[in-house]
Amino acid sequence: ETAVFQTPNYHVTQVGNEVSFNCKQTLGHDTMYWYKQDSKKLLKIMFSYNNKQLIVNETVPRRFSPQSSDKAHLNLRIKSVEPEDSAVYLCASPGTDQDTQYFGPGTRLLVL
Amino acid sequence: GDSVTQMQGQVTLSEDDFLFINCTYSTTWYPTLFWYVQYPGEGPQLLLKVTTANNKGISRGFEATYDKGTTSFHLQKASVQESDSAVYYCVLGDSYQGGRALIFGTGTTVSVSP
Numbered sequence: 001e002t003a004v005f006q007t008p009n010y011h012v013t014q015v016g017n018e019v020s021f022n023c024k025q026t027l028g029h030d031t032m033y034w035y036k037q038d039s040k041k042l043l044k045i046m047f048s049y050n051n052k053q054l055i056v057n058e059t060v061p062r063r064f065s066p067q068s069s070d071k072a073h074l075n076l077r078i079k080s081v082e083p084e085d086s087a088v089y090l091c092a093s094p095g096t097d098q099d100t101q102y103f104g105p106g107t108r109l110l111v112l
Numbered sequence: 113g114d115s116v117t118q119m120q121g122q123v124t125l126s127e128d129d130f131l132f133i134n135c136t137y138s139t140t141w142y143p144t145l146f147w148y149v150q151y152p153g154e155g156p157q158l159l160l161k162v163t164t165a166n167n168k169g170i171s172r173g174f175e176a177t178y179d180k181g182t183t184s185f186h187l188q189k190a191s192v193q194e195s196d197s198a199v200y201y202c203v204l205g206d207s208y209q210g211g212r213a214l215i216f217g218t219g220t221t222v223s224v225s226p
Contacts, residue, residue: 004155035214040218043214043219048212097161099161099163100158
């Protein structure tokens, strides 16, 4: 049963443009995460957001910013995309077991 | 810092073969270890979670245990099917600046031929 929803599935853009990806979860938890999966399928945490507090991974470039309207939504905005931003961006949230995270299907970004 | 190492990048098997994937981990805390599986076009999904050393996690025919002495963590299945073809990640739960991020291994691509 899908509980983490992401849109769009796929996005193509050009260097310098701004993009925004959406994530919604119905797990009822107040923590959400964004991960980046590169072309070699390496998955790394970008940041987490809980209790209205943003916890930022210091390796994330400043052009990336999360945007939250409520605890069920955490969007990802990228100002002025770079070619190295081409990747799959995965949103996740814990369930009743706070240790276990459930992932959305991902948004694949291609920067030309 | 905490880390997980997954050395097998690719495993090629035939149906009914035995699958074994091994990882090592490093943490200063009591580990929570997971195996996630990712099918093409999908996000990773939880396969197994193990929180106690030498205890066995079992799901969908897969078994996982970890050894605190050798800081190793492995996944096995006695008889794989073509539908088990996917990328398998060993994952360490990490208390990360107040959030509990997951630290992923590099993934093992398992290909099972009929």
